[in-house]
Amino acid sequence: xxxxxxxxxxxxxxxxxxxxxxxxxxxxxxxxxxxxxxxxxxxxxxxxxxxxxxxxxxxxxxxxxxxxxxxxxxxxxxxxxxxxxxxxxxxxxxxxxxxxxxxxxxxxxxxxxxxxxxxxxxxxxxxxxxxxxxxxxxxxxxxxxxxxx
Amino acid sequence: xxxxxxxxxxxxxxxxxxxxxxxxxxxxxxxxxxxxxxxxxxxxxxxxxxxxxxxxxxxxxxxxxxxxxxxxxxxxxxxxxxxxxxxxxxxxxxxxxxxxxxxxxxxxxxxxxxxxxxxxxxxxxxxxxxxxxxxxxxxxxxxxxxxxx
Amino acid sequence: xxxxxxxxxxxxxxxxxxxxxxxxxxxxxxxxxxxxxxxxxxxxxxxxxxxxxxxxxxxxxxxxxxxxxxxxxxxxxxxxxxxxxxxxxxxxxxxxxxxxxxxxxxxxxxxxxxxxxxxxxxxxxxxxxxxxxxxxxxxxxxxxxxxxx
Amino acid sequence: xxxxxxxxxxxxxxxxxxxxxxxxxxxxxxxxxxxxxxxxxxxxxxxxxxxxxxxxxxxxxxxxxxxxxxxxxxxxxxxxxxxxxxxxxxxxxxxxxxxxxxxxxxxxxxxxxxxxxxxxxxxxxxxxxxxxxxxxxxxxxxxxxxxxx
Ligand SMILES: [Zn+2]
Ligand SMILES: [Zn+2]
Ligand SMILES: [Zn+2]
Ligand SMILES: [Zn+2]
Numbered sequence: 001x002x003x004x005x006x007x008x009x010x011x012x013x014x015x016x017x018x019x020x021x022x023x024x025x026x027x028x029x030x031x032x033x034x035x036x037x038x039x040x041x042x043x044x045x046x047x048x049x050x051x052x053x054x055x056x057x058x059x060x061x062x063x064x065x066x067x068x069x070x071x072x073x074x075x076x077x078x079x080x081x082x083x084x085x086x087x088x089x090x091x092x093x094x095x096x097x098x099x100x101x102x103x104x105x106x107x108x109x110x111x112x113x114x115x116x117x118x119x120x121x122x123x124x125x126x127x128x129x130x131x132x133x134x135x136x137x138x139x140x141x142x143x144x145x146x147x148x149x
Numbered sequence: 150x151x152x153x154x155x156x157x158x159x160x161x162x163x164x165x166x167x168x169x170x171x172x173x174x175x176x177x178x179x180x181x182x183x184x185x186x187x188x189x190x191x192x193x194x195x196x197x198x199x200x201x202x203x204x205x206x207x208x209x210x211x212x213x214x215x216x217x218x219x220x221x222x223x224x225x226x227x228x229x230x231x232x233x234x235x236x237x238x239x240x241x242x243x244x245x246x247x248x249x250x251x252x253x254x255x256x257x258x259x260x261x262x263x264x265x266x267x268x269x270x271x272x273x274x275x276x277x278x279x280x281x282x283x284x285x286x287x288x289x290x291x292x293x294x295x296x297x298x
Numbered sequence: 299x300x301x302x303x304x305x306x307x308x309x310x311x312x313x314x315x316x317x318x319x320x321x322x323x324x325x326x327x328x329x330x331x332x333x334x335x336x337x338x339x340x341x342x343x344x345x346x347x348x349x350x351x352x353x354x355x356x357x358x359x360x361x362x363x364x365x366x367x368x369x370x371x372x373x374x375x376x377x378x379x380x381x382x383x384x385x386x387x388x389x390x391x392x393x394x395x396x397x398x399x400x401x402x403x404x405x406x407x408x409x410x411x412x413x414x415x416x417x418x419x420x421x422x423x424x425x426x427x428x429x430x431x432x433x434x435x436x437x438x439x440x441x442x443x444x445x446x447x
Numbered sequence: 448x449x450x451x452x453x454x455x456x457x458x459x460x461x462x463x464x465x466x467x468x469x470x471x472x473x474x475x476x477x478x479x480x481x482x483x484x485x486x487x488x489x490x491x492x493x494x495x496x497x498x499x500x501x502x503x504x505x506x507x508x509x510x511x512x513x514x515x516x517x518x519x520x521x522x523x524x525x526x527x528x529x530x531x532x533x534x535x536x537x538x539x540x541x542x543x544x545x546x547x548x549x550x551x552x553x554x555x556x557x558x559x560x561x562x563x564x565x566x567x568x569x570x571x572x573x574x575x576x577x578x579x580x581x582x583x584x585x586x587x588x589x590x591x592x593x594x595x596x
Contacts (some may be wrong), residue, residue: 358553
């Protein structure tokens with residue numbers, strides 16, 4: 001694990017903090033429809049601050065939102081933008097490693113560099129890490145659109 | 150204005166705080182695609198705390214999110230639920246009074262009582278107020294669904 | 299019922315056709331997560347053609363879509379636009395009258411006149427009708443945005 | 448190109464039909480906000496039928512939908528499900544090869560086998576092909592969720 005961590009440029013302490021925070025964030029989920037709690041934690045480059053979120057569901061299922069988007073939107077309205085983020089971590093209550101849905105990958109893509117790692121945890125806190133670019137290959141972001149005049 | 154405010158059970162001071170906060174929240178928007186900044190502020194019943202948010206757009210337009218959902222999701226992951234909210238305020242840079250889109254009305258409906266007021270501001274800080282139930286009549290919320298076993 | 303229908307400018311035959319079609323459309327739903335089937339039928343002004351749709355859910359709940367948006371998107375890519383629609387009908391398997399979620403009201407608002415009726419059915423085919431403007435008061439549509447140059 | 452096509456199990460004729468249809472589908476887009484037309488075409492396994500769609504935007508940007516979801520939802524309400532689809536094609540007006548956004552990749556994932564090819568075209572009709580699994584690695588679909596009782 002440590003080797004993997006060093007590849008992505010995080011210290012063991014940083015990864016442990018992310019793991020703890022995303023598991024804790026799960027507790028804050030509102031998911032009466034899926035009963036599927038998800039937590040997300042985002043580590044800034046500029047400090048050891050971690051911003052977290054959880055899924056917030058709705059009686060009209062498509063209107064609900066995921067943990068990753070809640071956490072990242074919170075970070076963005078605090079002023080963080082592309083270039084601000086060191087790593088993201090997600091966790092569920094499943095034995096399988098949790099991965100962000102495609103919609104969240106697209107939402108994160110707007111603000112995350114392609115080599116930024118995403119640590120996908122299982123219920124017991126073990127993780128697998130992939131980069132933003134590995135999880136959403138051939139993606140498009142802010143650079144792809146013609147600028148608005 | 151004061152009369153209107155009393156109808157909805159807020160003091161002038163509370164409304165002024167909401168107005169200030171939703172106008173300020175606009176500044177935190179990420180909206181390079183629409184250039185349409187929106188701010189939202191939510192007042193708790195339990196204290197004078199105001200939780201705010203702004204729109205966060207995406208190169209894939211449907212993947213972005215609105216100010217109201219960012220603010221409310223932040224409140225929900227902090228532990229606030231149906232019964233916690235005293236009022237919501239929204240503001241844009243338009244001369245017209247800003248109203249939440251239908252998706253946000255549905256998102257808010259999950260957590261807001263039908264008589265909770267929503268203060269819709271224009272660019273200069275004047276507002277018009279309607280209740281949750283007036284903005285989304287004949288709506289459905291958590292009570293409408295068969296409980297999950 | 300007939301009186302109500304005449305108010306909204308539809309004949310009894312047209313309403314019966316809408317009722318039949320939205321109940322039938324329910325059968326085409328893909329909803330393994332909510333088990334909540336919804337059907338939608340849209341009547342054109344230009345002919346007696348009815349375009350229908352149903353909900354299509356996703357393992358990531360927010361990624362799924364509703365019956366109303368499936369039906370209306372189908373109509374739009376067939377070339378129909380604001381001014382083309384005479385009425386919309388929706389149905390579920392519930393005893394209560396089914397109403398569109400806020401997100402669908404906003405989606406429909408882009409293409410429907412404010413006095414266009416929406417017939418909300420219950421499981422047995424009875425209905426209640428409201429206009430687009432009644433279901434999404436103080437809404438904004440294409441006219442509200444500054445034109446893109 | 449032919450070799451690539453054979454790898455994915457499509458004949459040259461089938462690919463040409465997909466290319467033609469997704470370029471044509473672009474014409475049906477409703478996109479006054481982005482001015483970014485996208486077309487999508489889906490080839491069934493069971494016949495040479497191609498089902499198509501285009502993006503349908505909304506004044507509230509997050510409420511709009513993409514070409515891929517319009518086309519696939521149309522296919523699903525016609526009764527097609529996981530196992531029915533041979534290939535998907537998308538096209539825009541850009542010189543770059545068009546790829547589905549993350550939200551659409553997740554929507555398609557519900558119904559497409561991981562080895563199903565997606566042909567991503569540029570404005571002039573050239574394409575690059577990747578499989579569903581390549582575009583959304585480590586994804587989750589219907590099999591990942593605990594069954595609803
Ligand atoms: Zn997600
Ligand atoms: Zn909104
Ligand atoms: Zn809906
Ligand atoms: Zn898309």
